[in-house]
Amino acid sequence: MQANQQWIIFTFSTNHEAAYAIEQFLQMQGAEGVTVEDKIDFIKTYEEQKTPDVIIGDYLDTLSFDVNIEAYFLYQNNKLQINKNPFSLEEKQEKKWINVSDFEAMINKALINIAEISPVGAGYISNRILENEDWQNNWKKYYRTQKFGRIVVNPSWIQYQAKENEILLDLDPGSAFGTGSHETTALVLNFLSDYSFPDLSQKNILDLGTGSGILAIAAAKIFPNSKIDAIDIDEHAIQVAKENAQKNQTNIKFKTAELKDLENEYDLILANLIATLHLDLIPLYKEKLKPGGMLIASGIINLKEEAVRKSFFKNDLKIISEAKQNDWNAFVCKYL
Template sequence: MTTLWRIEGRGPMPIIRAANARLDDELEPLPVSWSVFEDGSPEAGRIDILFDHQPDADAFVREIGLEPDDVDILFAPLPDEDWIAMSLEGLPSVEAGRFLVYGEHTSGDLAEGQFGLWIEAGPAFGTGHHGTTKGCLEALDKIDRSDFRPATVLDLGAGTGLLAIAAAKIWPACEILATDIDEESVIETVENAAKNGVKSRIEAVVADGFHHPVLEARSFDLIFANILAGPLITLAPGIVSRLEKGGRVILSGLLEEQSDKVEAAYDALGLKRIDKAIQDGWVTLVYAG
């Protein structure tokens, strides 16, 4: 298995959020994933950045604006046994609307009437513990309660496939496509769909944005895009052009201070914002076509 390398930064939340925003840019080397958390209080933050190769850590943290005088930096390989320990001991199940995201170690938390999503922690993004993923699940639950029933769903930048799996669980009749630029994430999506009993319902492909034959001349009633603010803006014309009339778009992966620019991009293309929610400083937007 590939050894993961981890950069951890702990410091004031504004500095941590600014570093996260810098990761919207196409920095080299690109990490495989990163997450921001509160670190004991809303004013203190932690950013965890994972690589599948050993980066020049000093140069990388400087490039994203983390200075040792302001932020405590830890850089070390993350052995496989440590990653497993983090997934089993450090990640509780997560409730989001009627959904419960759980690992094998917390499967007993699933209650009657909940939609269970079995997702183990790993390098792909999307375990439900991040405010963006939780926000998307809550938005999905809310639009289902409004009697919106899509026939076709696209999970753009699927990561673990969590959102595609959630759609398959809550809407048994819909057709679902999950895409990601990273091949490992697509493999994980397929594996997670199988574990959750919905493998036959989800088509998963490696695609950079909309550059794939399977996406040509296709449109969707619901599009998830839980990625980053920069790509959300870049992909806005493609997302809007592939949305069926009366469809819905659920966007996340952006901080509060990035929301205005993302909203402006979709407003300019004629979509109507129908919901906006904030989880730990992260924004989820819902638009109607």
Template sequence: MASWKVTFPCTRDEAEAIDFEGAALLDIDPAPVLLTSETIPDDPASWQLEAYFDGKPNSAAIAAVQALAPSSDGVRPALEKLRDEDWVTMSQAGIEPVHAGRFYVHTEHNRGIVPPGARAFRIDAGLAFGTGTHETTAGCLRTLDELKVSGKRVRNLLDLGTGTGLLAFAALHLWPGAYATASDIDPRSIEVTAENAGLNHVALGEGMGQLALAVAPGMQHPLLIGRAPYDLIIANILAGPLVELAPTVSMALAEGGTLVLAGLLQDQADTVARAYRRQGLRLAGRIDNGAWPALRLVKRARYGADRVTRPGPGGVGEAPGFGSW
């Protein structure tokens, strides 16, 4: 049976909000595979949604996919019959590998030649948002690499809103003896992270050198709370949630700890940094990848409640006024 592709315009916000295996597609059998990508670099309004079908889709299936991108309402879909080839390979062929710091990120079909000394990670497209090719992820990878080069010691880290697990994997590579946690509000993202951990030989678990996983909105999970405070928190999400989470994320960061923020645009950086300065953090560094900055902040010493007497899993004691999480 021939495969078909349907393409719609969408926005970056719509792309990030798509539930790739959600109820909207349950009536389509077999379900299409969805991919999102930029059509104009650094323009959040210029993205596209591609749906790959086994067989020619009917109008109901096309409408169900189009409903995932409300901004495409009224737009005639681009319907294309594909040649008898492996369309998964075709769809990922245009995703270039990323070499950021000591890391090299690729999909199954574009491994290429790994640079000498680089740690390669395979992160395939299509199941969770982000493949490591986006400038925000590359900026985070470079920031982590620079932290290691500078001598930063990390015993306990959190990748908040992990997506595919890539940044948690990279951090564990740099600090292999650390306790590590990765969380996401989307259960499918945590499933994908577990799958990617297997592909990339990352051990799962709650011990040193292992990655613990949690489905959680923000910091609202006993595992995330119980393992605080963190020497390093990475949050590659959107500007709005970053601002909203500033009080609880800052509280979970140890004094002198480092916070890496990304997923925001240039004109949102000051607003996000200001929200964390109000919580006692200072801007210590910044990497600009096109329109997508990655911010590095450090929590000032002796700021806030002295709520935990020792860092890492097993820390004890919470002061009054700890917060909503």
């Protein structure tokens, strides 16, 4: 890919019924990439693959049912590259360059044809030009050293000298959830840093839905003599977490599992989950917590905060501390 290469991105707003036809038209024309944001598809995927450490469940409530589509084409001198024969079945397509205005006319014609079968909504919205950049390295500028009380999360490419009272976590952003950048993770890290826990030496701690392993690693450094388990239903997340734990020289037992699969009882459970999962897991929290054990529950969006609060109270999970960042809430609970 040339360093000065440009892209043109065409943006559409439509509905679930017409989205597939628009996507197929763009792919047949030779789009280098097409992204589709469809709430209906998100909901289907979420219901089939509900991963505990993902906050998508509550986030879906804020989305409209409009489908947003973006298509990427190579661009230069007010022209874009498309397939010369969009109906060809050849794997390697012959290309041609056409004016942007001519392609917009093709889009409008295609939308008229699609509208004869299904309404298309707003349809074609606009286009914009994107300069090619050094994506392999430029993403790093969006990450920096983050501090959560005594806990410092630092990317490997930044040199950082920890102060005497600081707890340094060497953690690079990856494909598993949890780098400290999301409010729900930050809330738990702040509790781990600053809350006055009872002596947890030789005690059992569980990180439920470990993701990148950030919470388990922080707990291992704050409570170095504790026995820490970390579980996730995503095997890839477990592999990422193991690598992060090794990098931070922490002793954590990782396992691909659900809470119901565990035999141990715990003195502290860290649970950065969506609100509906907290509600579903209350019986298991009570089963897996020792009497007097503590639960840090985060990932609770404002819309569900009161429901979680009432359910915890009814089930002897006493909230003894709480915190809030933007639309997210976290509780420290004690099992009575």
